[in-house]
Amino acid sequence: MKRLIIVIDGVADYPIKSLGGKTPLMQAHTPHMDQLAKEGVTGKFITVPEGLLPGSEVANLSIMGYCPVENFCQRGVLEAASLGVELSDHQVAMRCNLVYIKDQKMCNHSGGDLEHEDAKQFICALNQKLGNDRFHFYQGVHYRHLLVVDRGDSHITCWPPHDHLGKTLEQLQITANTKEAQETADALNKLILDSQAVLQNVPYNQNISSELKHPNYIWPWAAGEKPKMQPIAELTGLRGAVITAVDLIKGLGIYAGMKVIPVEGATGNYQTNYENKATAAIKALNDYDYVFLHVEAADEASHDGDLDLKIKVINDLDSRLLANIMKEVKSQNLDVSIALLPDHPTPVELRCHVSDPVPLVIWGGARSDQVVEYSEESTKQGALGTIDQKTFFNYFFID
16 A cells, blocks of 8 residues: 655644634635545644654654654754755754844744745855855755854754744844854854845845845754664655655655655745646655655745635645545545645744644545544544554554
């Protein structure tokens, strides 16, 4: 039997007063998700073990098949792998957002969500003005970029900007966890402040209204050194492939020895090409034993605090992604087990990740229970109960 995991990033949420106590998932029109729940088995999945922060690297490790406690790696090194940047033993990789700060407060983690060519202006300027034999910037996707620090120390505390909107620069200063790391922390704090003068002179910022969100600072975070992960083929006995527009997930796939499959029109936001992702997933199922399909759009809507957009994204996930996948699965009579779930909740009113268990449905084979719709509330009654990473692994990957 083939395996397909569909990660609908950040879909899970909390009840919202303006929706009459419903969550965005409950409010959205999701007949295909509900059909999976009706025909499959449901429950809640603790993707973020106690003691770990609810980052995407932790939650997706859990879902992909790895124990995050044993295999945790910072997203900076994952994004380096995705970009083809080989790290030496003396380098630290960091995720580097282009952010919008106003009145010394973090206002937007994505700096307006740049197009690729616009982002290129910023990365070129940063390398010209601030890059040297110690600091080098690499372009990623939209606002998500990479900073590699030679002779850096990863024992520092940095703050994910999407989890600290509204906080001041002073509150979000990088701090050292050891005496040896103090120099690295000081150098990075200076680099953040120096970036403002560089970014304000980029042509993009010269030509945009000052009232719009635009990148005016860099924000490095998630410092780490390259990890060592057991290949997924050894862990599960399955040949795997990853489909995503997000560098972090690509990096996980690369370190796991999985094939990263590019998809035309995949963007990492609500404009992503759901249909092409569905087509790529079905094709990959014919070539691989295990496909990990990740869609970021709902998470971005949540971080932006856009309730209407989040509901629209969930509708699109159902009608444009899942509907096409299930149509082909059934028409081709594919022998496949499908797991559908978010990696973590991203409540739209909080605009940040939380550690709560996520709604899980597993479809395929003879599995079923009494749940007839897919939501945060209904899956509490599922036959799986509330499970951890090890239980999910044994249930989903082991025949």
